[in-house]
Amino acid sequence: MNAALECRGVAKRFGATKVLRGVDLRIGEGERHALIGPNGAGKSTLFDLISGRIRPDEGRILARGADITGRPPHRVSRALARSFQTTSVFGNLSVLDNLRCAVLGARASRLRDRWFASRVIEDKARAMLDAIGLHARADEPAARLAYAEQRALDLGIALATDAPLILLDEPTAGMNRAEAAHALALIRATTQGRALLIIEHDMDAVFALADRVSVLVRGRVIASDEPDAVRRNRDVQQAYLGVAP
Template sequence: MNTALELKQITKRFGATQILRGVDLSVREGERHALIGPNGSGKSTLFDLIAGRTQPTSGHIVLNSIDVTSMPAHRLGRKGLARSFQTTSVFTGLTVCDNVRCAVLGSRTATWKDRWFRSSVIDEAAHRVMTAIGLADRSDALAASLSYAESRSLDLGLALATGASVLLLDEPTAGMNRAEAARALALIRETTQGKTLLIVEHDMEAVFALADCISVLVQGRIIATGTPADIAADPVVRSAYLGELP
């Protein structure tokens, strides 16, 4: 299986403070790969580097066999990478439909003819996404009126609407109760079939239910990578982060 995303000896320093200390990470095409670790381990910094919000001090980031280390976020979108945020990032003054249409208009697959002359193509693509995330009946509602769980679904929909093959999901179940989290996980499984996911998530129940592979980041280093069963049984991981799992 081909590698969709690869990090090679990534370091990041802010002044005298070193956050990431030589991170190597490989995510295969179609894999759901979770990145876990205690607060302050460098997960958010690593996500920002991958998403092009900032650049590593050293090392390389390879996306679909292309070195994208210094590539800004808007260009990464054209290369097949999309990100959802821990804090929902939608246009609250626009309707659900218009939010999704904006994402479709900026997608990799939307041509200039679609944007200028074929609005029906954009509308149809937006409707498919809204149906997939369960918000088709809320298409005319302002995003500000959505419940928290619905807003998180819309945030996922915006990432899906870009047509990206690699998705970075930042704590997709954060702030949800158990029932909401279960529905969110089911939605992610259903809507991201065939896509590559790198997920940061603190809810271990969600991680072990969703991930094919887990990497553990502690003090800026990957200390273990393996299947959920491997990670649950790893004594080093237990000591450094997980504690005793039920």
């Protein structure tokens, strides 16, 4: 079976700095996969390559078997949806309108849907509003949401596209522990059955959420396995976790 996402020998340099040195990564259909690694390891850069913001120097990227290497973001948007390390909601639009835009953007690329578009968009946007727990804030400008709520909206925007693969870059960054736990529970509930690639620093959260974990260190994946196996991996302990399990 094709993987939801596959990176084969992906390399990227900025000037003289080799940020990624031949990354191999495989995310199965419906799999929740965490990408961990120290700051500066190249995690966000890998997301930029997968989502088409920048092109790799070497290697191939496949989504469900289709080669998407170097395709610009608007041409990979049916294959995957991404949230960024910082929030990217439209602050002056209402919460619900942010979700309507996300659904509309995704649907607009599928012409056959236009016949019943408005009803579908409304239902989908409202369902997502409920799923992310922002029902009571539907008509408020997104800028008035608390930070953690804005991140929940980011998640909703990514999910509203119905893309089979979701990329989340540090969705709990800047949250306190309670907010992060809540956000991760939300991510767990809303990504059921979809392929997820999540960059996350909180190890407890990673090991609780992910089916598999890949560890990126200095531009290479040094381990990719089930959470317990990664936790026991000597290279990982040495290079990254820095502590005995």
